[in-house]
Amino acid sequence: MAGPDRREGSLTPRPHAGTLALARGGAFSPPAVLPDLRGWAGRALAVEVAQRRLFPWIAVAFGCGILLFFQAEEPSLPAPLAGLALSAALAWGLRKRPVALAVFVGIAAIHAGFLAGGLRARSVAAPVLARVTIAPLTGFVESVEDRAEGRRILVRVARIEGLAPEATPFTVRVSAKNAGKLAPGLFIEAKARLLPPPQPAWPGGYDFGRDARFRRIGAVGSLLGPAKVVEPPAGPPWTLVASARIDAARNALTERIASAIGGPAGGVGAALVTGKRGLIGEATNDVLRAAGIYHIVSISGLHMVLAAGTFFWLVRAILALIPAIALLWPVKKIAALAAMVGAAAYCVFTGADVATERALVMTLVMFGAVLADRPALSIRNLSIAAILVLAREPEALLGPSFQMSFGAVAALTAAAPLLSRMGESLAGDGASATPLGRAARWVARHGLGLFATTLVASLATAPFAAYHFQTVNPYGLIGNALALPLVSVVVMPAAVLGVLAYPFGLDRPVWQVMGYAVNHVLDVSAWVGGIGGATLVVPAPSLGAFALASAALLLMTLPASSLRWLAVLPLGAGLAAAAPARYDAFVDREGAGAAVRGRSGALVLVGRPSSFVTEQWLRADGDSRRADDPSLREGSRCDRGGCIVEAAGRRPVAFVQDMAAFEEDCRRASVILTRLKAPARCAAGLVLDRDVLAAWGATALRFVEGNAVEILSVRKGREVIPLSGAAAAPVSPDMRSRPQSARPVPEQDLPDDEVSSGEPD
Structure with a gap:
């Protein structure tokens, strides 16, 4: 067996024969007229293969297939299915030739992404309203959300007068200013004014119609007058009954938290726990956006990690107090399993939105790695999570939520070694320091870590914010650095404890503690948002510049070798093309x-x-x-x-x-x-x-x-x-x-x- 390579005093695995083959030649080799570049590329590729860093590019190829699907005019399923089968067969047949294997695995992933898009589009196909319609409708109330201007109701349609069954939307979303006591699960009859889901306001703008199609929403509008609860012609399906009961429980807890905290902080606190953002006033939304911390009110990666981490810490700490269990049982793995169950329950309770489901997949992969004795946070695990998310919801690739969350996590994972070395250098020799010195170093190390991680995440998500929202929050770094410690240390642990105490009726003091922290978060947001230039509106960059910036982010985060320097090329080209030609x-x-x-x-x-x-x-x-x-x-x-x-x-x-x-x-x-x-x-x-x-x-x-x-x-x-x-x-x-x-x-x-x-x- 080949032993470790000890060159330059390092202890690294010796590359196997396939690695050497990639390093010496093949389709990836640069031209012979550039001997230095050829040697550099060969050594870099050897490192990539030795550290298994080609796997993340499968996720990239899968995403490219999804993009091709959304560019196709009339995509069909047989073509990508045949392409997937052929390329997979060729990859298997050429598995002993590393270059050919890598090429055909990538081609297979592209076909798989295209096929996933086609399967998803077929599974959610539902009628879409063709024109403005004013007519009575009947259906089951699927969800209700209280808002400042009224209620927003999702109705699973049974019938719309004047529409044939094959032209009737599956669900419609309507607003109601006088909805009475409508609750999820009720069968209602009401007159509604319905419109087709709106298209983008400009070419390249937000496409609600596409998002609505994948959520099977075939019309939007408003109720004209009160809705009447009537007897349904048949019982609702069990899926609707389950979702209605969960939504009713979310509404009850939302009202409980908002009333216990009161004021603007009540709406924010309720949104942090249940994901219901309707009670947050627009003025509060503007304050959070200006400070660059609006993401805290959307149940996504931050909340899922903090909630699962709280479950993990609590279970591990309790089990560690029992010597018989701590010495004989795998406490860490038991805590990881409990965190996975808690995270899944949290996702279901908060409505299982797209961002929440994506965060759940990433969290399950992370704790699954703990169960398998693997590093919990790695580019490989992130790639697995991306493939799973995109296989289930290919349309998520086009939205800012997927792009920003995975971009931020990829950047943080790639920068983790550097951040760790910075923390170790600040720690110094703790044994020889005084208690005051150790405390100062601890504060400096954690403060610098928070600042550095916020900076990395902000830089990674800036291109996506500029492209999708045409806004940049230059002081978001300050807002996140000041607000996130409160969210992490007080708000989210209080949220977990409050949910556990809620069935016993002992939750009100917990919500009040959480509200105290939320009020301070809003104060910080107001201060940061009040600084001149806190929100900068920028012209929408071109699609080409956005694509180049995305490619640069991938090249900076996925490779483990000096191939990262290749990111300079698309980054420079993207900056050169960043100034858009504005419309007249x-x-x-x-x-x-x-x-x-x-x-x-x-x-x-x-x-x-x-x-x-x-x-x-x-x-x-x-x-x-x-x-x-x-x-x-x-x-x-x-x-x-x-x-x-x-x-x-x-x-x-x-x-x-x-x-x-x-x-x-x-x-x-x-x-x-x-x-x-x-x-x-x-x-x-x-x-x-x-x-x-x-x-x-x-x-x-x-x-x-x-x-x-x-x-x-x-x-x-x-x-x-x-x-x-x-x-x-x-x-x-x-x-x-x-x-x-x-x-x-x-x-x-x-x-x-x-x-x-x-x-x-």
Whole structure:
């Protein structure tokens, strides 16, 4: 048997024959004209194989297959299934050739990811409402969430009057201002106004419609009047009964915690335990976002690790007090098993949302490694968790929650050796130090550890925050460093103890202790958020820059060798491409309004789009103004027939809301935007009317050289067309001076309950 290699005084495993084969040549070898690079790459790959660091790239390949699935127009299942079988067979047949084995395992993982996406899409396929519908509906209440403006209710539909069974959505989400005593599990009848799930407000924006499709939500809207509880035609399925009982228990505990703590801290404390965030006021949400710690109110990795860690510590400490058990039984493994059971129960009770399930998988893998006498936190375990999560919910790969949580954990795991060495250097020789010196070193070591881990996680998640939310919180490092110790040491242990004391009715003092800590967290958040520049709105980076930043993060965290230096290439390219080419106009998917870049360089609002859509446009442009800012209306000339904005290159852009305005605007405007049907004879260079927007969806425009316009739409992608026949003259004083008797364009319909905060889980 080959012994250890003791070169340079180190004790490292000697690579086996497959490792040497990879190091000496094969498909991974650099050209011979670069001998130094060839040797460096060979040695680095030998380290990767010896430390089994090729395995995490299987998860990356699996994710690439999922991305390919979501890019496919009409994906089918037989093709990826055949590709998976063929590549797996080739990998098995060539298993003695390391390079070929690695290549075909990666190809098999790509096909497996594509297949997982197809299977998931087929399993959740359900009808989606095609148009706005006002009709009575009946169904079982699946969940209820109290909110400041009313209740948000998820209804598993039995019937919607006027819709055929094959066109009836599986579930609908509705808001109700007067929902009475509706509770999960009841069968109700009510009149509702329902809309199809909204598409993105701009190409590249948050796609609620996609998320709703994978949650089998086929419509959103509101109840018109009170709901009546009636007798169901048949009993509910057991899955609905179980979920309804869990949701009812969550609501009861949420109300108990909120009433015991009181004030804004009550809503935050309840959200930390049950995951119900409806009682948190918008002002409190803004304070938490500004401080960069909004993630603490979403049940995800932080909460799962702290809850499971509390179970692990309590069980291990109790068992250690009993000598007969401590000496004869594997106390650590028993505690790990108890933590796994407690974490699973915690996940089920908090609603088993996507982020919570993902955190549960990571936690189970971590404690499973303890049971198998393996390192609990490693890149390999993280890769296993990623594969399991994506196999169950491939759509999670596209969301910020998955990207930010796994990115942060990967960065922390990769930086763990460096952070450990920093802690050891600060510890020094504890035996020779005075008690005061040891205490000072302990505080310095743990303080530096908290600061360093927060910095690493913040840097790792910054690209995802900029891409998905167009915000950066430069003082989030301070907010997390000051708030997380309270959450870790007081809030989460109190949450576990409170849940255990709740059945006995002894929980109120525990919640009050937790509320005291939560109040201090809110005070810290208010202080950090009050610092100038606590929240910076940045333009949405391009997809290419985001992809390069993601590749750089993978190259920095997955390799164990000097291959990490390759991350400099995509990182540099991503920074070079970080400044986006901003859009010159955003057009609502229904033509209810638009935002056009005026002569001042700022967006000018015309029409009446919803406030949610307007804020999405402003964020994408890096504009920190709110939707109700009066300056948004400056720079346009309006009458009852519509508005004119002089855009880039002195191109008049007309927003038309009356048929009589088409005659002049079609002659003098470069671009016509309207929710009406434009006349066929309209001579404007580009006309986006009702029919075009119905086919394209939300659209963004960018004027390019040569009197052309680049069009990007949600449904049709990218296209560049010339503005032939368009007037390119400045806005004349008489334009928009006609008195019209037109009715203003109504505000776009977007239900309140579907306005996403856009915060990561």
